Amino acid sequence: MIFCANSTTGISGILMTEANFTVCETSWEKRQHEIRFIRTQVFIFEQGVPEELEWDGLDETAIHVLALTTDQIPVGTARLLTSGQIGRMAVLKQNRNMGIGTAILVKLIQIAAGHNINPLFMNAQLHAIRFYEKHGFIPDGGIFDDAGIPHHKMIHNSL
Numbered sequence: 139m140i141f142c143a144n145s146t147t148g149i150s151g152i153l154m155t156e157a158n159f160t161v162c163e164t165s166w167e168k169r170q171h172e173i174r175f176i177r178t179q180v181f182i183f184e185q186g187v188p189e190e191l192e193w194d195g196l197d198e199t200a201i202h203v204l205a206l207t208t209d210q211i212p213v214g215t216a217r218l219l220t221s222g223q224i225g226r227m228a229v230l231k232q233n234r235n236m237g238i239g240t241a242i243l244v245k246l247i248q249i250a251a252g253h254n255i256n257p258l259f260m261n262a263q264l265h266a267i268r269f270y271e272k273h274g275f276i277p278d279g280g281i282f283d284d285a286g287i288p289h290h291k292m293i294h295n296s297l
Contacts, residue, residue, distance in 0.1 A: 180228035
């Protein structure tokens with residue numbers, strides 16, 4: 139079963155002037171091809187993360203979300219582990235700054251609350267820290283390297 143929440147966000151872009159999308163809770167088993175496509179584009183091709191680090195064997199047991207356009211084109215994804223870790227959050231480059239990342243994160247926080255998964259935390263790339271702070275996450279500890287990219291652990295301030 140896939141659970142969706144609708145969002146409408148005004149944007150300015152080349153392809154469309156208004157973006158409508160859904161963010162759906164799903165599983166690796168049901169949507170792995172779409173999830174793999176997005177993460178390959180963002181993490182492996184765009185950011186240079188080695189494939190063996192991206193595919194860590196944790197996807198099969200994670201809760202996933204998938205952002206889809208009204209035409210059912212996958213444009214963003216993220217996962218939630220039972221440990222409370224939010225990760226692998228990615229939005230395709232051409233679909234950024236449209237509210238998709240916010241909708242994905244809000245959906246994951248709601249899912250975690252519904253499953254009593256607490257505390258929530260993530261390892262955020264440095265450029266995304268302000269984005270996560272706007273959604274109630276605070277830095278915890280120092281900066282560290284993950285796959286050659288500087289990160290900072292962040293925890294949700296509802297703890």
